[in-house]
Amino acid sequence: IGFKTHTKISLIIRKEKGRLRNYFHIGTGNYNSTTSKFYTDLGLLSTDTEIASDLIELFNYLSGFSKQKNYKKLLVSPFSMRKKFKYLINREINNAQKGMKAEIIAKMNSLVDPEIIELLYKASEAGVKINLIIRGICCLYPKKSNLSENIRVVSIIGHFLEHSRIFWFCNNDNPEVFIGSADWMRRNLDRRIEAITPIEDKKLKKQLYNLLIIYLQDSYCSWEMDSKGNYSKSKTSKINNSQFVLIEKWH
Numbered sequence: 001i002g003f004k005t006h007t008k009i010s011l012i013i014r015k016e017k018g019r020l021r022n023y024f025h026i027g028t029g030n031y032n033s034t035t036s037k038f039y040t041d042l043g044l045l046s047t048d049t050e051i052a053s054d055l056i057e058l059f060n061y062l063s064g065f066s067k068q069k070n071y072k073k074l075l076v077s078p079f080s081m082r083k084k085f086k087y088l089i090n091r092e093i094n095n096a097q098k099g100m101k102a103e104i105i106a107k108m109n110s111l112v113d114p115e116i117i118e119l120l121y122k123a124s125e126a127g128v129k130i131n132l133i134i135r136g137i138c139c140l141y142p143k144k145s146n147l148s149e150n151i152r153v154v155s156i157i158g159h160f161l162e163h164s165r166i167f168w169f170c171n172n173d174n175p176e177v178f179i180g181s182a183d184w185m186r187r188n189l190d191r192r193i194e195a196i197t198p199i200e201d202k203k204l205k206k207q208l209y210n211l212l213i214i215y216l217q218d219s220y221c222s223w224e225m226d227s228k229g230n231y232s233k234s235k236t237s238k239i240n241n242s243q244f245v246l247i248e249k250w251h
Helices: 049-063 081-097 114-126 186-190 202-216 242-250
Strands: 009-016 019-027 043-046 075-077 103-108 129-134 151-156 166-169 176-180 192-199 222-225 231-233
Touching (some): 049 192, 075 081, 081 103, 081 114, 081 166, 081 186, 103 202, 114 151, 129 202, 151 202, 176 202, 186 192, 192 202, 202 242
Parallel strands (some): 129 151
Antiparallel strands (some): 009 019, 075 192, 103 166, 176 192
16 A cells, blocks of 8 residues: 556466466566557566566565565565666776776666666766667766766657666676666656566576667667757768667567
8 A cells, every 4th residue: 555556467378288387477568458559678488486486476566465575586566676777886886996897787667766867877987888778768867077078868769659678787797687667757667566576597698788788879769868858860871770770579
């Protein structure tokens, strides 16, 4: 009571050969047949036993049968998500300070949370390379001297509404990758029930990284923010529409 349930999750428990097996889906978008036609979203369909166990606990929490607040793999708000994201950003800062490879790529609808923004500024000053793909509101200023020189912010505005949330942390070339329903906003991190899942399969992690790079190389739908918060359209001569590239690549 008192929390909006914004997470996009489904769970099927199926009896197979005398035993129960869990199938689940964790998505970035709504289960809505209308918006699915013009929103871009991602989802993980899996039988991972630990994540399935977390989801059972989460559904029990939502139905009032459990007070579970600790999860093995899922990042769940308002319980563990903020703390985990802070840890992941701080780890990139520590790696950069040790001369190790440090990089963050994050894609979401909005970036508003003051604590996360302050930490990203700190990461930039430490030498962490940061690329942010923020479709809507962004309260962070990139490219400011002695504050955010290592941060780039782009917004992809195209035929389809960019709605997916992807969080990629380099971790010295041992990346950790997550997808889910939450933006970096106070309401998502503190006042809603949200779920972010790790993507652990190496092939899927590589596919998500390639997807992010396609967005960052966009020269048709991309608007880039300057240090004063103003956006300008890409001026490169090469036409590269990320949405059409992705349609051709994975249709």
